[in-house]
Amino acid sequence: MSTMMQPTYLHRPFTLVSSKMDNYRTRSLTFAEKLDCQPGQYVMAWLPGVGEKPFSIAGDDPLQLMVVDVGPVSHSLHSVAEGQRVWIRGPLGQGYRLVGQRVLLAAGGYGVAPLYYLARKALAAGMSAEVCMGARSAEDVLWAERFQALGVPVRVMTEDGSMGERGLVTKATEAAIAAARPDSLCACGPLGMLEALDRQCEQLGVARQLSWEAHMRCGMGLCGSCELPAPQGEDGSLHRHSCQQPGWLACLDGPVSWKE
Numbered sequence: 328m329s330t331m332m333q334p335t336y337l338h339r340p341f342t343l344v345s346s347k348m349d350n351y352r353t354r355s356l357t358f359a360e361k362l363d364c365q366p367g368q369y370v371m372a373w374l375p376g377v378g379e380k381p382f383s384i385a386g387d388d389p390l391q392l393m394v395v396d397v398g399p400v401s402h403s404l405h406s407v408a409e410g411q412r413v414w415i416r417g418p419l420g421q422g423y424r425l426v427g428q429r430v431l432l433a434a435g436g437y438g439v440a441p442l443y444y445l446a447r448k449a450l451a452a453g454m455s456a457e458v459c460m461g462a463r464s465a466e467d468v469l470w471a472e473r474f475q476a477l478g479v480p481v482r483v484m485t486e487d488g489s490m491g492e493r494g495l496v497t498k499a500t501e502a503a504i505a506a507a508r509p510d511s512l513c514a515c516g517p518l519g520m521l522e523a524l525d526r527q528c529e530q531l532g533v534a535r536q537l538s539w540e541a542h543m544r545c546g547m548g549l550c551g552s553c554e555l556p557a558p559q560g561e562d563g564s565l566h567r568h569s570c571q572q573p574g575w576l577a578c579l580d581g582p583v584s585w586k587e
């Protein structure tokens with residue numbers, strides 16, 4: 328297996344070796360090459376003539392992405408045949424940090440992808456991990472069996488009660504925190520879920536690392552399209568990595584924000 332080296336901001340061709348359906352609209356794409364990166368970072372995947380979009384890294388050796396078919400770029404990525412190439416730049420952005428001994432993961436939708444990668448890293452570092460997953464219904468639950476195969480306990484919440492318990496993921500995280508307090512909660516999912524987890528962690532005094540999604544174009548702090556209200560640290564300071572832009576750029580300062 329070959330190793331893809333820097334530079335991060337230039338496109339490089341990655342060869343698709345496996346494209347497998349995970350559910351009715353989601354595929355796992357596995358490439359021949361590996362990527363030197365951290366959980367929570369993302370890549371920009373470009374198909375010439377179609378477009379380019381950011382995708383969380385689901386695995387580094389080999390590079391793996393999870394793609395939900397919702398529009399032009401994701402649909403075309405589903406159509407790439409094994410043996411064909413996708414143009415990738417990255418890794419980009421700031422990922423999750425491994426803190427303490429116990430991490431609680433909270434995933435919604437394709438948020439399971441970076442958190443599965445994080446779970447593997449946490450276990451390799453000797454930490455314990457547990458995952459809470461939220462989905463509309465059983466058919467939207469992704470990769471629960473992969474976490475179980477790692478030995479990571481899984482709590483599933485579905486809005487219609489068709490799998491696991493009925494309700495939102497915050498119900499599962501509340502129970503998980505009460506049972507064993509984590510050193511950090513790491514989450515990736517829709518905005519409403521992240522905001523609810525942020526409030527819950529604030530109330531319970533739990534450190535959290537939340538991955539925020541924004542409209543990204545350049546992925547390198549130049550265009551300003553991904554600017555979000557800045558997440559505040561506990562002491563009121565901003566966890567910022569760029570210094571030239573006025574706001575918090577999800578592409579460069581994030582996508583993961585940290586609150587301790």
Ligand SMILES: Cc1cc2nc3c(=O)[nH]c(=O)nc-3n(C[C@H](O)[C@H](O)[C@H](O)COP(=O)(O)OP(=O)(O)OC[C@H]3O[C@@H](n4cnc5c(N)ncnc54)[C@H](O)[C@@H]3O)c2cc1C
Pocket residue numbers: 369378380381382383384392393394395396397398399400401402436437440539540541542543582
């Ligand atoms: C940091 C970051 C990481 C990301 N990681 C992933 C990832 O791991 N996997 C992944 O599939 N996508 C991921 N995305 C989203 C991805 O970049 C694209 O937005 C998505 O693939 C849609 O692009 P498109 O060109 O296919 O469709 P677009 O034309 O951009 O979208 C088509 C329509 O679908 C809506 N839409 C977008 N996403 C969803 C969704 N999840 N469910 C329902 N409707 C939706 C849009 O609002 C729009 O109305 C990530 C985005 C960011 C910023």
Ligand code: FES
Pocket residue numbers: 542543544545546547548549550551552553554576577578579
């Ligand atoms: S995507 Fe261009 S500044 Fe963030």
